[in-house]
Amino acid sequence: MNESQPSATPPPIPPTINSALPLGEHPDDRLPITGPVTAVEALLRQPRRMLFQLRQSGAAKIIAGLLLVAVLCAAVYGLVVGSFAGGAQYWIAPVKIVGGMVVAALICLPSLYIFSCLAGSQARLAEVFGLVVGLLVLTTILLIGFAPVAWVFSQSTNSITAMGFLHLAFWAVATFFGWRFLKNGFAHLSAQSMGALYVWICIFVLVCLQMTTALRPIIGTSEDFFPKEKKFFLAHWFEVLEQRPAQPASATQR
Amino acid sequence: MTTPSQALPPLALGQIPTLLRGEPGPIQLWIGDWRASRVLFYAAVTVAGTAAFGLVLGAWRDPMQGVYTAIKFPLIVLLTALGNGLLNGMLAPLLGTNISFRQSLLAVLMSFTIAAAVLGACAPLIYFAIWNAPKFSGALAGTALTIHSVIYLGLVAAMAVAGLAGNVRLLQLLRRISGNEGAARRTLFAWLAGNLFLGSQLAWMARPFVGAPHLPVEFLRPNALEGNFYESFWQHLQQIFQ
Numbered sequence: 001m002n003e004s005q006p007s008a009t010p011p012p013i014p015p016t017i018n019s020a021l022p023l024g025e026h027p028d029d030r031l032p033i034t035g036p037v038t039a040v041e042a043l044l045r046q047p048r049r050m051l052f053q054l055r056q057s058g059a060a061k062i063i064a065g066l067l068l069v070a071v072l073c074a075a076v077y078g079l080v081v082g083s084f085a086g087g088a089q090y091w092i093a094p095v096k097i098v099g100g101m102v103v104a105a106l107i108c109l110p111s112l113y114i115f116s117c118l119a120g121s122q123a124r125l126a127e128v129f130g131l132v133v134g135l136l137v138l139t140t141i142l143l144i145g146f147a148p149v150a151w152v153f154s155q156s157t158n159s160i161t162a163m164g165f166l167h168l169a170f171w172a173v174a175t176f177f178g179w180r181f182l183k184n185g186f187a188h189l190s191a192q193s194m195g196a197l198y199v200w201i202c203i204f205v206l207v208c209l210q211m212t213t214a215l216r217p218i219i220g221t222s223e224d225f226f227p228k229e230k231k232f233f234l235a236h237w238f239e240v241l242e243q244r245p246a247q248p249a250s251a252t253q254r
Numbered sequence: 255m256t257t258p259s260q261a262l263p264p265l266a267l268g269q270i271p272t273l274l275r276g277e278p279g280p281i282q283l284w285i286g287d288w289r290a291s292r293v294l295f296y297a298a299v300t301v302a303g304t305a306a307f308g309l310v311l312g313a314w315r316d317p318m319q320g321v322y323t324a325i326k327f328p329l330i331v332l333l334t335a336l337g338n339g340l341l342n343g344m345l346a347p348l349l350g351t352n353i354s355f356r357q358s359l360l361a362v363l364m365s366f367t368i369a370a371a372v373l374g375a376c377a378p379l380i381y382f383a384i385w386n387a388p389k390f391s392g393a394l395a396g397t398a399l400t401i402h403s404v405i406y407l408g409l410v411a412a413m414a415v416a417g418l419a420g421n422v423r424l425l426q427l428l429r430r431i432s433g434n435e436g437a438a439r440r441t442l443f444a445w446l447a448g449n450l451f452l453g454s455q456l457a458w459m460a461r462p463f464v465g466a467p468h469l470p471v472e473f474l475r476p477n478a479l480e481g482n483f484y485e486s487f488w489q490h491l492q493q494i495f496q
Contacts, residue, residue, distance in 0.1 A: 107382050110375035117274030118419050214386050230388045
């Protein structure tokens with residue numbers, strides 16, 4: 001038999017698991033998660049496995065590992081963001097992105113827990129925290145996927161507005177997938193209504209967007225680490241849009 | 255058979271998620287089993303949640319205003335529950351919900367505990383919003399007035415959401431106790447009307463909470479007994495949309 005000849009029958013496609021099946025009913029759900037790499041793989045390929053493991057007694061280790069992954073990924077993406085301006089932004093951008101992400105999640109965590117309880121969910125605070133960390137990991141992992149594209153644009157354009165828009169677009173796509181994980185998680189936590197979760201994701205997105213303005217400049221440069229003037233993010237965006245891109249001064253306070 | 259929630263001791267934090275979820279079995283059991291420690295625990299959670307919310311509300315005007323609001327806000331909530339306790343206890347059986355004075359007081363306190371938990375959870379979000387607002391300055395009179403109005407409306411919105419959550423759960427409980435949808439709705443409506451009437455007046459007397467930019471920071475206004483809540487709310491709406 002010629003070994004180079006392809007087999008007549010292709011390997012079978014793994015069957016998709018019915019999402020309505022309770023967690024732990026499928027044997028794949030019970031596969032242990034041994035480290036951060038397995039955890040990331042489970043988040044991407046087998047979210048049910050991650051959701052099941054988050055309800056087990058050893059979930060704290062998994063959550064801590066995931067949080068570390070989220071912080072590392074956010075820091076790496078921060079390096080790419082900082083590469084636009086270079087210099088001090090190489091460390092300022094990662095610090096601000098990581099800090100902003102963690103603070104935004106912590107600010108929104110109590111409301112998510114209370115909303116989930118109001119929706120009838122049986123989730124414990126630790127489980128809710130695990131779901132939020134899962135959201136962060138999926139978001140930042142996807143941002144790492146976008147990082148080469150973002151880097152190419154960073155090196156080839158001088159427009160802060162264009163870069164800001166690009167990073168926001170990447171973040172929006174990544175957050176959508178993170179949100180989908182969170183939603184799936186709540187569907188398995190006996191939540192009777194998803195309304196509160198929809199309200200929460202709006203709050204979370206608003207907090208994150210405001211955080212980008214509160215911690216500006218992230219893409220451009222400034223003499224100050226934090227801005228002196230407080231602004232609402234929409235007001236800041238309109239101001240940036242009104243500035244002429246050719247002006248070098250527009251590279252500040254971003 | 256006793257569920258884990260029903261077996262919770264009176265001081266267990268685990269009661270709060272059960273209250274938020276509105277699990278009828280354990281809540282009805284707790285209402286029937288009057289214990290001073292449970293009442294104190296609910297009062298403590300109510301104080302903690304409303305004090306945290308009050309602290310961030312007043313923080314924009316002045317840190318001292320935040321402390322004042324953190325003291326006054328829980329007082330208003332508890333005084334409303336206590337002040338209407340007798341009336342609520344009498345109205346419930348008259349309207350078809352056969353519960354005792356103690357049970358009605360505990361039911362109202364439970365709904366306030368739920369509302370306080372929601373307000374406490376919103377406190378970090380409100381603080382983040384206030385932290386992002388321009389700092390209070392007498393020089394920015396127009397901006398300061400607008401921010402004050404936005405915070406004031408935020409306060410009303412947060413309280414509306416928290417109140418709604420508390421009362422939806424209270425309605426479910428009353429429905430279960432009375433076994434009659436109409437009686438439960440009548441009782442809730444009567445309790446709500448009484449609490450709103452007393453609570454809004456107490457709140458008006460205890461102003462300021464956010465702290466008007468053109469007035470000094472103080473625990474109570476010298477004219478505490480003038481005007482009313484609805485008149486002030488209308489003025490703030492006009493300030494924003496003018």
